[in-house]
Amino acid sequence: MPHAHPDVQDRANQASYAGADAVRHYPRLGHLHPAEKVLFGAYEADLAGRAVLDIGVGGGRTTGHLAPPAREYVGLDYSPGLAAATAARFPDHRIEEADVRDLSRFDDGSFDTVVFSFNGLDYIGHEDRAIALREMRRVLRHGGLLLLSSHNRDYRRFHLLPWQGRPRPGRATARRCYAAWRARANRRRLRPHETIRPTWAIVNDDAHDYSMLTYYVGADESRNQLRAAGFADVATFDLAGDAVERDDRAVWLYYTARAA
Numbered sequence: 001m002p003h004a005h006p007d008v009q010d011r012a013n014q015a016s017y018a019g020a021d022a023v024r025h026y027p028r029l030g031h032l033h034p035a036e037k038v039l040f041g042a043y044e045a046d047l048a049g050r051a052v053l054d055i056g057v058g059g060g061r062t063t064g065h066l067a068p069p070a071r072e073y074v075g076l077d078y079s080p081g082l083a084a085a086t087a088a089r090f091p092d093h094r095i096e097e098a099d100v101r102d103l104s105r106f107d108d109g110s111f112d113t114v115v116f117s118f119n120g121l122d123y124i125g126h127e128d129r130a131i132a133l134r135e136m137r138r139v140l141r142h143g144g145l146l147l148l149s150s151h152n153r154d155y156r157r158f159h160l161l162p163w164q165g166r167p168r169p170g171r172a173t174a175r176r177c178y179a180a181w182r183a184r185a186n187r188r189r190l191r192p193h194e195t196i197r198p199t200w201a202i203v204n205d206d207a208h209d210y211s212m213l214t215y216y217v218g219a220d221e222s223r224n225q226l227r228a229a230g231f232a233d234v235a236t237f238d239l240a241g242d243a244v245e246r247d248d249r250a251v252w253l254y255y256t257a258r259a260a
């Protein structure tokens with residue numbers, strides 16, 4: 001069975017996030033996703049007046065929402081260009097270059113809340129994901145909140161190209177087909193490095209013109225991974241922020257969990 005070699009995945013994904021397109025793109029984003037509006041409201045007590053770590057901060061889309069109410073706010077990103085751009089954009093806040101797999105600059109229990117938004121955790125491999133979850137657990141105080149989103153292995157259009165699986169006819173599908181055709185060199189390069197398992201997978205999807213290998217995980221497996229890393233009270237939410245057990249209509253899902 002072909003297997004996503006962690007080095008290939010890491011190299012491809014780090015190159016995309018370090019690239020000029022990403023460094024231009026992410027600082028332009030400012031709005032919260034519908035589920036984030038719901039969850040940031042529902043968990044306001046974990047954000048306002050608290051120490052918040054915002055990992056994979058990108059261009060700072062969430063900074064303007066999370067930093068002002070927080071007592072202490074730290075944003076991290078492993079893309080040097082994005083970390084520098086966001087630090088320049090928010091000079092009053094601590095924004096640093098760092099990888100979620102190594103949070104050794106922080107003591108155990110340093111934060112009340114850790115956020116890893118917009119599926120940023122999905123760009124490292126299966127084994128590294130367990131390391132990252134344990135690191136996020138370690139820097140949270142007991143009872144602290146983790147909030148993240150992740151691509152959904154149970155999505156009904158998982159691993160389908162835009163023209164496959166009876167797509168809805170229309171301009172959006174036509175645009176996606178054209179983008180996939182234009183990116184055929186990236187698809188040819190990365191598809192041999194995919195891993196597809198029943199409960200999780202690492203696949204070359206349409207992210208950044210098919211230049212990345214993205215982790216998809218089913219809701220049951222994701223909750224198990226969170227529990228194995230030392231979290232409890234794990235909850236799952238759809239794109240609207242409604243609680244679900246699993247959902248095959250959502251391309252990604254949101255999770256909240258408490259440091260046990």
Ligand SMILES: C[S@@+](CC[C@H](N)C(=O)[O-])C[C@H]1O[C@@H](n2cnc3c(N)ncnc32)[C@H](O)[C@@H]1O
Nearest residue numbers: 017056057058061077078079099100118120123
């Ligand atoms: C999809 S982007 C989202 C950016 C931002 N959170 C937003 O919502 O606009 C994912 C971000 O996670 C960062 N990232 C991915 N893997 C990371 C890692 N291992 N450690 C730290 N940051 C990472 C990327 O550089 C990128 O900025």
